[in-house]
Amino acid sequence: MSVKSDDITSRISDILAEPWVIEDGQVVPKTENVSQKNGGKRLEATYLYADLADSTLLAKTYVPEFTARVMRMYLRAAVDAIRFKEGHIRSFDGDRVMGIFIGPRRRNNAVEAALHINWAVSEVINPQLEKHLKNSKTTWSLSHRVGIDDGKTLIVRGGARDNSDLISIGTAPNVAAKLSGIRKEPGTITITDRVYSRLNQKNKLMGEKPVWKNAVDRQVGPHTIKTYSTSGWRKP
Numbered sequence: 001m002s003v004k005s006d007d008i009t010s011r012i013s014d015i016l017a018e019p020w021v022i023e024d025g026q027v028v029p030k031t032e033n034v035s036q037k038n039g040g041k042r043l044e045a046t047y048l049y050a051d052l053a054d055s056t057l058l059a060k061t062y063v064p065e066f067t068a069r070v071m072r073m074y075l076r077a078a079v080d081a082i083r084f085k086e087g088h089i090r091s092f093d094g095d096r097v098m099g100i101f102i103g104p105r106r107r108n109n110a111v112e113a114a115l116h117i118n119w120a121v122s123e124v125i126n127p128q129l130e131k132h133l134k135n136s137k138t139t140w141s142l143s144h145r146v147g148i149d150d151g152k153t154l155i156v157r158g159g160a161r162d163n164s165d166l167i168s169i170g171t172a173p174n175v176a177a178k179l180s181g182i183r184k185e186p187g188t189i190t191i192t193d194r195v196y197s198r199l200n201q202k203n204k205l206m207g208e209k210p211v212w213k214n215a216v217d218r219q220v221g222p223h224t225i226k227t228y229s230t231s232g233w234r235k236p
Contacts, residue, residue, distance in 0.1 A: 022154065028088040028100045031166055034157040046106040046150040046195065047173045048087065049180035050078040050117055052095035053143040061138060070129070071095050074142060077120035084236055085113040090166055096180065098173070107150050107198040114146040114189045115203075118233035121188075147179025148191040149225075150198070171223065178220045179227065187213060187229030196228045206232055 018038040025041035034041060052074045059067045075097055079089055082099035086109055091098040101110045125142050133139050151172035158167045172194075179190040196204075196212065204211055212228040219225075 025155070028090065028102055029155055029166070031157060031164065034155060034166060036157045036159070036161075036164055040154050040156045043100075043102060043153050043155060044106075044151070045153050045172065046101040046110040046148060047153070047168065047176040048082065048099040048101065048110045048113060049147045049176045050074075050082075050097050050099070050114070051145050051147075051180040053145060053183060055095040058140065061140070070140070070142060073125050073128075074121070074144060077125060078117050081113045081116035081120065081236070084116065085109040087113055090168075098168075098177075100168070107148075107195045108200055108203055110148050110150075111189075111191060111195065111199060111203050112234065114148060114191075115232060115234040116236045117144070117146060118188055118231065119235050122233050123235070144188060145180045145182065146189045147176040147181070148189070148195050149173075149175040149179070150192070150194045175220050175223060175225060187231040189231070190227050190229045193226035193228070 020040055021035065021038050022040040022042055025043045028043070028045070029041045052071060055067075055071065058070060062070075074095065075092070078097045078099075082089060082097070085101070086103070087099035087101045089097060090100055099110070099113065101107075101113075103109075121142055121144055129140055129142060149172040151170055153168050153170035153172055156167050156169065157164050159165055175192060179192075182190065191212075193215065196215075211232045212230050215226045215228055217224055218227045
């Protein structure tokens with residue numbers, strides 16, 4: 001299919017000029033539920049990004065088949081944890097997955113999903129990798145990061161015809177993604193004060209000990225945000 005410069009110009013101009021038809025969403029939409037032309041869904045949602053760390057080094061160290069197994073193990077664990085806590089998967093980006101949570105318990109569900117991912121990494125994936133590589137000259141221990149934020153979001157559709165996907169626009173998805181990419185963290189899960197302030201006691205304490213490290217003011221893009229972190233885990 002050939003595309004002329006006039007066609008591209010016309011289509012881009014249409015996007016800029018077309019008025020939006022935006023609805024308040026009650027569920028996390030699928031791609032087909034959002035009009036590609038000018039539709040949008042507005043949500044109050046919690047975003048979780050789970051990101052496998054050091055995947056480039058992993059790919060350089062091991063054969064592609066082993067690297068693929070490690071990535072699949074991590075993404076499988078993350079997807080299961082997100083779905084188990086009523087989250088919705090709407091995006092994969094290589095070794096990273098995004099989950100969206102809605103409803104009055106969305107912040108607690110997202111944090112519990114993250115704690116379950118930590119459990120899977122610490123108690124399932126890494127022990128199995130250690131066993132699998134015990135006769136190898138090299139070892140590999142999987143590490144990862146999870147970022148979580150909450151807020152108003154506009155979900156629209158981007159792309160063309162059959163090659164389109166949902167785009168989440170707002171502070172929450174942007175900040176959650178940035179937090180999942182920060183490697184020098186005191187914990188593997190980092191959440192914003194918007195999430196922490198709505199957690200129940202079960203998700204703030206492990207027994208009588210605090211789950212989260214002291215608040216840190218962090219510059220995330222143009223935003224100065226109070227964040228909390230933990231390396232704790234919880235079995236599903």
